[in-house]
Amino acid sequence: MHLDPTADLGTHDVLNQPADPGDRDLWRDDPLLRAMLAAGGAPLEGLARYGALLGRAGMRDAARDANRHPPELVLFDSGGRRLDELRFHPAWHRFMQDSIAAGYHSVAWEGGPAGHLTHAAMVYLASQVEPGHCCPLTMTYAAVPVISAAGDLPGDWRAALLSRRYDPAVRPLAAKQGATLGMAMTEKQGGSDVRANTTRAEPDGAAWRLTGHKWFCSAPMSDGFLTLAQTGRGLTCFLVPRWLEEGRNAIRIQRLKDKLGNRSNGSAEIEYQRALAWRIGEEGDGIRTIVEMVHHTRLDTAMAPAGLMRAALREAHHWAACRSAFQRRLIDQPLMRAVLADLVLDWQGCLALGLHVAASFDGRGAEDRAFARIGVALAKYLSNKLCPQVVAEAMEVLGGMGYVEDTPLPMLYREAPLNGIWEGSGNVICLDALRTLAREPLAAEMLAARLDAAKGLEPAYDAALAAHRECWGGGVPEAEARWFAERSALLLTAAVLLAHGDADLAGAFVRTRLGAERGRTPGTIPATLAERILARGFPVAE
Template sequence: MVDYEPRTRLDTHDVTNMPPPFGGLNLYETDIALKEAAGLHGGEWVDGPLSALGAAAGSDEALQAGEDANRYLPELRTFDRFGGRIDEVRFHPAYHQCMALAMEHRIHSIGWREKRPGAHVAHAAALAIGSQAEAGTMCPMSMTYASVAALRKQPDVAAAWLPKIVDGVYEAPLRPIAEKRGVTIGMFMTEKQGGSDVRSNSTRAVPVGAGGPGGEYLLTGHKWFCSAPMSDAFLTLAYTDRGLSCFLAPRIKPDSTRNSMNLMRLKEKLGNRSNASAEFEYKDTFAWMIGEDGRGVATIMDMVHHTRLDTTAGSLGIMRRALAEAAHHARHRRAFQKTLIDQPVMRAVLADLALDYEAAAMFTMRIARAYDGTTPEERGFARLGVALGKFYIAKRTAPFVAECMECLGGGGYIEEAATARYYREAPVNAIWEGSGNVIALDILRTLQKEPLALDGLLAELAAARGRHPAYDASFDALHRLIGGGVVEGDARHLAERMALALQAALLLCHGAPDVASSYCDARLSGDTRGINYGASGAKLAVDTILARQ
């Protein structure tokens, strides 16, 4: 990561007992849990593209670009030097380097380009790998990927955009779509007064001519949280006389002039700093209607369904980078006459962390496989499974990264350490695309309205019965809980129990036996020893688990 050798002898002391820089490795090939889960659920073919991405994203150059993109933040340029309104965001070259790498390796499009089983598994694994190099750029990658599901509802409009998404390469300058080899797509839904309650939105859409699906409209209103504001177009919601509808608003109109989108300010966020997030005002903003008039929520939810997969996969990537940094440090740092990785308490902590990562990797890849499903049961499982994954894995990420950061001591708490950046990054996926309460209530609604989703989940859980006593007891308790009816106040409890059971079932059926058994003992057993990482040390197959990291 540097082009010179650091001095190991300073004026007052020698520099010793410091780990070498983390980098110069293949982020896929060194990740046994992800490699096994992606191959199991995606097929052998995923190894090729994922290994190529792993090598590129794990290079010293890519990791340095990720650091620089977060150190040198996006800047708002409202006007040009002549006073003309341009509403642009300027990024450091490292940001563009990260974006180009992501699109070169098709993180945004492999799920649609590959016409074979496992395409969405490859996408989810790729996004997890990309997040380890630079997490902020995975937001525009995710929205561009997910936009395909919504745009397909309006083939006449999508015809100009989908080839630029699926086959496109990264081109940052803002130009008419016909002049670009690739585009990115954003999504603007929330407004000040409503947040997740998008039916409280007030943005209005007025038809230009006849209107209707595929028709032209002018939008007026304010959007409160808009990430990746330099995308080429945005899927957005606005009211017509028939109700809340979905629209595609391009940055450049068909006549090659700039669309009327006033970029009001950039958000100063806790994390995800490389990725600009903004407030926008529409003022007679040109847009095409996507999907049925008055059915905008249903249309854009197809996009949200896919971005929720990415909040799970992105959290997986954040967990992996933090765990890899902690394990790297522990293998090279000595204390009390031993390397940290040989200290029993540290081993217990790292093994306990690794358990959660192993379970999350298997869980995320299984959910992604369901996105390739063609049966009603598999589609229902995808709907329920992704909500469980987003609720549990995304929420588990922040305490997970905090423990990994502590493994590095004070050196993990400074800005030069990746753990500090990923600690700030950790909460974002639990908030975006529906915070915990929204997702927990969505799980309840799915159970009530989509019986095939529950059937698919129970079939997955039943396959693991008889493999571990703690799992069997947990399965029976969950079955009673669901059968007794769950009130809204218990929605989070139900979501957590379902997620734990599903992770355990997948490990028991497909994971390393010692990992699966340790997970059931540590996460499902009634004989709990504590809630902190490392408290379950005596229950774990520590040597086997750490050998996989």
């Protein structure tokens, strides 16, 4: 039996405060997600179950617990022996278990239809509730092709990484029911310039021994790490197991990072003290080997911001629909409707672009692979530049309550900048996009073909595309890389929305994002557009 909270407090009655929304269904109330997944041929039953599970009120409570009780670093036991372990709140383990069972990390590699598209949808759904646990699962997903290409590793790492059984126990791989994989590449002196890494690797029979310091180690509780170290032939990729048959590997955690957000997840500084490692790929070929993992993690960093935006806007809409001011519900006030509708365009544009790019990861031909390389860079750049502004505006809808930890808005706000930094900050991504277009003619051809496919559907789009090509037909100066990437991403998003067939949504996006019918801040759009867009983002009445 459930008892409602007491609203009569003696000194006053609690009025005009939205009630807790209770259970939600993140799959059912997202028509664009469902439509694009169905069109892409993804199996929908598993996604429907996952979205309904994540939407439950109990999962929101668990997310709050996981973020209020971050992992604890336990360096030593009571006798002073090294442990180098992280201890997590039970809520963290609940998310890990549920998402692994759903196949977040594995569905793309299990041979089913639209595996990467399905995975991308799971990233989007999970990020709406507890984004911290996405980090180790994203890296595990992205590591599979790298591990699969390594033929002489001891133990069946691929099978362990694809297992749908969560096993956080401190045991060597052979004794585990499933495994996760982290990443440790960044060093103090280099940052994104990993060629400056100084960690060294020395051969030890069939294995290697690594010595050095890593400034950022993502998910240090994982069962192993992909890392880069210098051999006599240059920077090389290695798999470093966390636990060995004979005991703990010589990986020493120096401290946990005290991060702005992503608090439920651990990030650390570590040292390798002649840690045992296994080479993956050829000596000196480390960047080319690890770039396959980076390529796939970038897909997730493009999808997660769309999930954060969706979660923030859902909270804003619930508040506006259930609270009144000046004798009217907030949601019925024209200016509030304009703000929310404008934010819906940002969120749905990023969702559509991310899913469109994810579908190309499922393609097996050279053309799909080429488009995936340029498409994921553009999607990552655009979604991460929009996300902090969308979340901040959603917070403002709630007023002071949006700034209070009783709501999820502060957590979402802290999380909003993360994916724009992880796996390549804005400048790195834009320069990568220019290099891809310059060095891979097929990638440039595929991007042009996707943009051309939408010609003739909307005059304003055609005009914007022509202007874009006239501006940069002779090449893109490095100083204009962000401008070019932003316009390319907006054009590609518009092309995807036009192809999707929702004339109102696509037309409003083109007019406000590629045309002149918008100011610089959210909500500065024509009133006629707001009415047509808002219902697309929130089809379920509050």
